[in-house]
Amino acid sequence: MPVIHIHHRDELSKEQKRKLSKELTDVFVNVLNKDADLVEIFWHDVKDHNFARGGLLLEDILKRRKK
Numbered sequence: 001m002p003v004i005h006i007h008h009r010d011e012l013s014k015e016q017k018r019k020l021s022k023e024l025t026d027v028f029v030n031v032l033n034k035d036a037d038l039v040e041i042f043w044h045d046v047k048d049h050n051f052a053r054g055g056l057l058l059e060d061i062l063k064r065r066k067k
Contacts, residue, residue, distance in 0.1 A: 001038040002028050009058070010045040017043060 004024060012020075025039045048059035 001040060002032065002034055004028075004039070004041045005044060006041065007044040007046055009051070010047050012043075012045075 006020075021041050024041060025036050028034050028039045029036050048062060049057055051058045053061065
């Protein structure tokens, strides 16, 4: 069974997740000829203080940009 893990900033609405889940499932069904019920999607919401780039936490990067 296809398993999709999505790691994304904790900023998506439930409606965005619903839409993306449906569209990703449709791609797997169409390309791999899989039953939609077999496609599993796990959402991993990442808080800005749990992600770093270039040695800085994302929340600090975003604060800098606002200044």
